[in-house]
Amino acid sequence: MRIALASSNGDIVDLHLGKAVSLVIYDVVDNDFDFVETRKLAIDKDAKHQGGDVIQECNDCDVIISTKYGFKSKIKAEDAGIKLVSDEGPVEEVLQRYIDHYNFMNS
Known part of the structure; x- marks a missing residue:
């Protein structure tokens, strides 16, 4: 994933x-995560409704x-087969919370 x-x-x-x-x-x-890359996006910080552009840049992500x-981003992500999750905090903690939740829901 x-x-x-x-x-x-x-x-x-x-x-x-x-x-x-x-x-x-x-x-x-499994339960391990490996850093792949950082992607810089050409997003206008002052413009609205750019979630679709971000989703397009993540077409290889699950x-x-x-x-x-x-809401519009959620629909676009669903159409692209991508799950959107809302969370915040340190990256490794957020990843671990998602993995734990994913494993729980799929057990």
Whole structure:
């Protein structure tokens, strides 16, 4: 599973999906996660409704985690087969919470 996290500095999930100027990408296998890359996005910080652009940049991801996201972004993500999750905090803690939740829901 590949997860993108909306982070301004690579350490903390702290960005709204539509304002995600950068994403950190991790691959998750079993209960381990490995850093893949940081993606810088050409997002206008003052413009609204850019969640669709972020989703397009994550077409190789299964999950995008951001602090918040809008209804239109949720629909676009579902159409693209991507799950949106709202969470915030240190990247590794957010990843672990998602993995724990995923494992619980699939056990």
